[in-house]
Amino acid sequence: MHIVVLGAGALGGYFGLRFQEAGAKVTFLVRQKRAEQLQKHGLAIRSPHGDVLREKINWETNPADVENPDVVLVSVKGYHLNGTLEQLHTLVNKGAYVLPVLNGIEHIHILQQEFGKEKIIGGLAFIIATLNNQGHVVHTGAFHELIFGPLCTEQEKVTSELESFSNKAVMKGERTANIMYELWKKYMFINAFSGITTAVQLPIGEIRKHKETFQIAIHLLQEMRELAGKYDVNLTDKDVTEAITKMEQFDAQATSSMHQDLRKGLPLELDHLHGGAIRLAKAQQLELIYTKIMYGIIKPFENRT
Known part of the structure; x- marks a missing residue:
């Protein structure tokens, strides 16, 4: 091969x-x-x-x-x-x-x-x-x-x-x-983890200290699960729970690649990830409130090079 x-x-x-x-x-x-x-x-x-x-x-x-x-x-x-x-x-x-x-x-x-x-x-x-x-x-x-x-x-x-x-x-x-299930499961996690860490510009350990902030990441997971369902991919309660557990168990200094790119002044995959989710939701007449908020907060940092 x-x-x-x-x-x-x-x-x-x-x-x-x-x-x-x-x-x-x-x-x-x-x-x-x-x-x-x-x-x-x-x-x-x-x-x-x-x-x-x-x-x-x-x-x-x-x-x-x-x-x-x-x-x-x-x-x-x-x-x-x-x-x-x-x-x-x-x-x-x-x-x-x-x-x-x-x-x-x-x-x-x-x-x-x-x-x-x-x-x-x-x-x-x-x-x-x-x-x-x-x-x-x-x-x-x-x-x-x-x-x-x-x-x-x-x-x-x-x-x-x-x-x-x-x-x-x-x-x-x-x-x-069932590769589409795996793709959507990762997409759900990445949008939540990259969204919250980049928006507040902190590693996950600092975010976990504030339940109100960590709850936003959970809302992002739930929105992405609903979006996957609109495309006939059934993400389960277990999938959401596993994603939450993963964020709870990460090293305190762990953060997303998008947050790392922001720190380095590099372009961000914001439109590809969160913008893509918003477009996919619009095609299904679905409103992603928390995803749109993350998108709006991070947008000024998308292309600073």
């Missing part, structure tokens, strides 16, 4: 290198600056699950030079998705399936409209990782999950092949028959 990783950021670098360890052919499709960094330093993982160093890896800067791709792993931020479409067209025309692991839901429909429903596999990832000055992946925390599954019957074979490599890889890979 030939897996193309679109970009070699922390998430793509981690899972791409783990797939290569497991015997898959992996090509990183990167910009010139990243290519020069890979040429000079190679790619490495520093992880509680074991370190990896590859001084030479396969990379390309032009999708036309990628031969016989089977799956393209797309892990860009939501606001960069449109910028990948031209490269993806080249790879899909060569026979590749697209496996996006973005947060949210809207991107699935966007990609299906662009490339056809049979070409877009459902996927999501759970990992905390960053790049150091050499462009190597620094993985912290115990989890490194990649969950994927077919969105139509034509994808059964390719997702089964992907499962065989993920089972051999140093990761928690899972092929599921």
Whole structure:
């Protein structure tokens, strides 16, 4: 199996290198600056699950030079998705399936409209990782999950092949028959956790000290559960309770990637995540009061670069 990783950021670098360890052919499709960094330093993982160093890896800067791709792993931020479409067209025309692991839901429909429903596999990832000055992946925390599954019957074979490599890889890979449920469950959690931490600009420990503030996060979870139901995905009381428990059990200094991006003055995935939820709700004539409030509070910080 030939897996193309679109970009070699922390998430793509981690899972791409783990797939290569497991015997898959992996090509990183990167910009010139990243290519020069890979040429000079190679790619490495520093992880509680074991370190990896590859001084030479396969990379390309032009999708036309990628031969016989089977799956393209797309892990860009939501606001960069449109910028990948031209490269993806080249790879899909060569026979590749697209496996996006973005947060949210809207991107699935966007990609299906662009490339056809049979070409877009459902996927999501759970990992905390960053790049150091050499462009190597620094993985912290115990989890490194990649969950994927077919969105139509034509994808059964390719997702089964992907499962065989993920089972051999140093990761928690899972092929599921109900990927939309998994996507919505994560979307529910991400919108609540990123919304509350970014809006008040505090880690979760400080938020937990104030029950009135933490309650807003719970309201966000409940709104997202209701929205999922409008799209025929049944998130349960247990799912909501598990999300609350996760926020209660996080380290006091834990915060969301959106809050981290705000601290760094980087663009935020606000429109992709909360804006997307508001648009999906509007299409179902549903009002998301707390989500709209989070959106309005965070909006001034969305693009400060």
